[in-house]
Amino acid sequence: MVDRSKSLRDSLVSSGLLSEDNVREAIEEGRRTGETLIKSLLRKGLVDENNLITFLEKEMEIPRVDLASYLVDQKVVSLVPISTAKKYKLIPLFKVGDVITVAMVDPFDVMALDEVRSKSKCDVEPMVATSKEIEQAIIQYYGVAGSVEDIVKSIAPAETAVISAPKITEEEAPVAKLVTLLITRAVAEKASDVHIEPTEKNIRIRYRVDGILHDVSNAPAYLLSSIVTRIKVMAKMDIAESRVPQDGRFEIKMESKVIDVRVSSYPSIYGEALVLRLLDKSGVLIGLEALGFSPDNEKRFEEIVRRPYGIILVTGPTGSGKTTTLYATLNYIVKPAINIMTIEDPVEYELPGIRQSQVNIKAGLEFANALRSMLRQDPDVILVGEIRDLETARVSIQAALTGHLVFSTLHTNDASGALTRLADMGVEPFLTASAVAAAIAQRLVRKICDRCKVPVVPPKEVLEKIGFDLNKEYTFYHGKGCKACRNTGYRGRTAIFEILAMNEKIQNRVINKASSLELKQEAIANGMTTLREDGMRKILDGATTIEEVLRVTQLD
Numbered sequence: 001m002v003d004r005s006k007s008l009r010d011s012l013v014s015s016g017l018l019s020e021d022n023v024r025e026a027i028e029e030g031r032r033t034g035e036t037l038i039k040s041l042l043r044k045g046l047v048d049e050n051n052l053i054t055f056l057e058k059e060m061e062i063p064r065v066d067l068a069s070y071l072v073d074q075k076v077v078s079l080v081p082i083s084t085a086k087k088y089k090l091i092p093l094f095k096v097g098d099v100i101t102v103a104m105v106d107p108f109d110v111m112a113l114d115e116v117r118s119k120s121k122c123d124v125e126p127m128v129a130t131s132k133e134i135e136q137a138i139i140q141y142y143g144v145a146g147s148v149e150d151i152v153k154s155i156a157p158a159e160t161a162v163i164s165a166p167k168i169t170e171e172e173a174p175v176a177k178l179v180t181l182l183i184t185r186a187v188a189e190k191a192s193d194v195h196i197e198p199t200e201k202n203i204r205i206r207y208r209v210d211g212i213l214h215d216v217s218n219a220p221a222y223l224l225s226s227i228v229t230r231i232k233v234m235a236k237m238d239i240a241e242s243r244v245p246q247d248g249r250f251e252i253k254m255e256s257k258v259i260d261v262r263v264s265s266y267p268s269i270y271g272e273a274l275v276l277r278l279l280d281k282s283g284v285l286i287g288l289e290a291l292g293f294s295p296d297n298e299k300r301f302e303e304i305v306r307r308p309y310g311i312i313l314v315t316g317p318t319g320s321g322k323t324t325t326l327y328a329t330l331n332y333i334v335k336p337a338i339n340i341m342t343i344e345d346p347v348e349y350e351l352p353g354i355r356q357s358q359v360n361i362k363a364g365l366e367f368a369n370a371l372r373s374m375l376r377q378d379p380d381v382i383l384v385g386e387i388r389d390l391e392t393a394r395v396s397i398q399a400a401l402t403g404h405l406v407f408s409t410l411h412t413n414d415a416s417g418a419l420t421r422l423a424d425m426g427v428e429p430f431l432t433a434s435a436v437a438a439a440i441a442q443r444l445v446r447k448i449c450d451r452c453k454v455p456v457v458p459p460k461e462v463l464e465k466i467g468f469d470l471n472k473e474y475t476f477y478h479g480k481g482c483k484a485c486r487n488t489g490y491r492g493r494t495a496i497f498e499i500l501a502m503n504e505k506i507q508n509r510v511i512n513k514a515s516s517l518e519l520k521q522e523a524i525a526n527g528m529t530t531l532r533e534d535g536m537r538k539i540l541d542g543a544t545t546i547e548e549v550l551r552v553t554q555l556d
Helices: 002-014 020-033 037-044 049-058 082-088 110-120 131-142 148-154 157-162 174-188 221-234 295-305 322-333 367-375 390-401 415-425 429-435 460-466 504-511 516-525 531-540 546-552
Strands: 090-096 099-104 123-128 191-198 202-209 212-220 246-254 257-268 271-280 310-315 340-344 355-358 381-384 405-410 436-448 453-456 476-479 490-501
Touching (some): 002 020, 002 037, 082 131, 099 110, 110 123, 174 191, 174 202, 174 212, 174 246, 174 257, 191 221, 202 221, 221 246, 221 271, 295 322, 295 490, 310 322, 310 390, 322 340, 322 381, 322 405, 340 367, 367 381, 381 390, 390 405, 390 415, 415 429, 415 436, 415 490, 429 436, 429 504, 436 546, 460 531, 460 546, 490 516, 490 531, 490 546, 531 546
Parallel strands (some): 099 123, 310 405, 310 436, 340 355, 340 381, 381 405
Antiparallel strands (some): 090 099, 191 202, 191 271, 246 257, 257 271, 436 490, 453 476
C-alpha cells in the first residue's frame, strides 16, 4: 500500500496535473486533519474533481462509473452500512463471487477499503465517481436507513394506533423515517410532486417526474392517519381537522440544497389525500438561454423585456413553467439601478435584489390592494403573480400606462387568448391595446434521453398530422429506454413558446373586438411562431419527439 500511495504522488506530479509544492502542501494538510491525499486536494481546491477523475481513470487505470445511469441492486447496498457509506463517501455497485465493487471519491483510501472489506466479508474492487454523484446515490439507495417496504414492515398496525402528534416528531420514529424517505427519494429522482392517495385497500404513492405521474410504492391503509399526521405536524397544519382542505409548508435541507415543500390536503372517501410540491430553491436562477427559446424567439423576447413600460403576460395551464420563465426574466433584468417588486401567491423562490411579497387573504392583502400600495413604493418593474379578476387587471393596466413594466400570468390556451380573456373580464379593449406589450404562451415538453437516443422513422400519417412535408427527408429521434431515464426514453424538460408582440395592426384588431382566432392569424402574418411550429423545430433539432409535441399542442 505504501508503494501504491507513493506511485499516486509521483504520478500526480509527472502527469502535470499538480506541482510538487501543491502535493506537498496537501500531504502536510492531510497529516494535520487525518485526511487522505485525494480528499485533502479536493477540499483545498488544488485540483478540479473532474480532472482528477480523468487522471485516475487514464493514468492509474481505475475505472470511472456514471452513477446517474447505473441502477444498483438493493441487496448489494445492504452489505455496507449507511454510516460507512457516508463516512467515506462510497456506494456499493455489484457483487461477483466474493468480490464487491464500490464507487468511491478516493479509491486509495486504505481505511475505507478495509472497513468495507470487514463489513461485507468480501474483497473490494474500487471504482471512482464524483462526490456529488455518490451523495445523490446514498440518498437514493439508502434513503433513511432502509426502503419503503422495510420501514413499513417495521410498523405494526397496533403501533400506529397509539402514535400521537408529539410522539411522531422524534426523527427516528418509523413513520417519520418513512415520510423522510418518500421526500428524499422524490428529490433524488427530480420529482416535482409527491402524491399520497388513499384507496380502498392501501395507500398509493406516486411521483410526478418531468410532468408525468409514476407509481413508486404502496403502503398499508392502516398507516394513512400516521403519515397524514406526521406531514401535517411538519407543515404546521391543523391535525384535528380532516373534513376540509388545508395548505401548509415546510423546508428540508439536503446536503447543499434547501427544498421548499408545499403541502395540500384534500378529504376523499377513503381518507385525506396529500400532495407535496417540491421546490428546489437552488434550481430557479437560470438564464434565458436555458428556458428553451429558439434563437428568433430569444431575440424577440429580449427586445420585449427591455421595454420601459407595458404589460407582459405569460400564459399556459398549471405546471407549464410560467413561474420559472418569469423568475428567469427578473433575474435577467435585475440591476441596482432599477426597483423590482413582486406580489405572489405564494412566493415560490427567493430572488436576490428583488423585494418580494406574498398574498395574505386573512390579513386582507390581495393582489389588487397590494398592487396599489406597491405603486407608492416607486417601483420600475412589478410582478403580479396572476391576474384573476377585473380589479387586479385594471390596477395592472393603470401601472403599465403610468410608466411601469408589469409582468403577470393568465390561464389561457394560447397567446392571442390572453387579449380576449382581458375583454371577458371587463377590461375595455382600448386599454388592453394600449397597455399590453406582449403575450407569451408556453408548454413543457419532455426531452429525449441523451443516453438512449436513436433515430426513428415515424408513420406517414403521424408526420402528416403534425404538419411535416411528406416530400422532404427528415431525421427523427426517440429514446429507446435505459436505466438513466428509467426506461421512459425521456430525461428532463424544455419549453416551447408562442410570442405575440403587440403592434399597430394587432392593436386595431383588439380595439375592434376581433376574436382570438383573428388575432392569432394577424400575429402569424407578422412573424409569430406558434406553439406547434416551435415544437416542430425542437423535433428537427432532436430535442423531443413528435408524440410529445402532439401531446401538449393537441388543442392548437
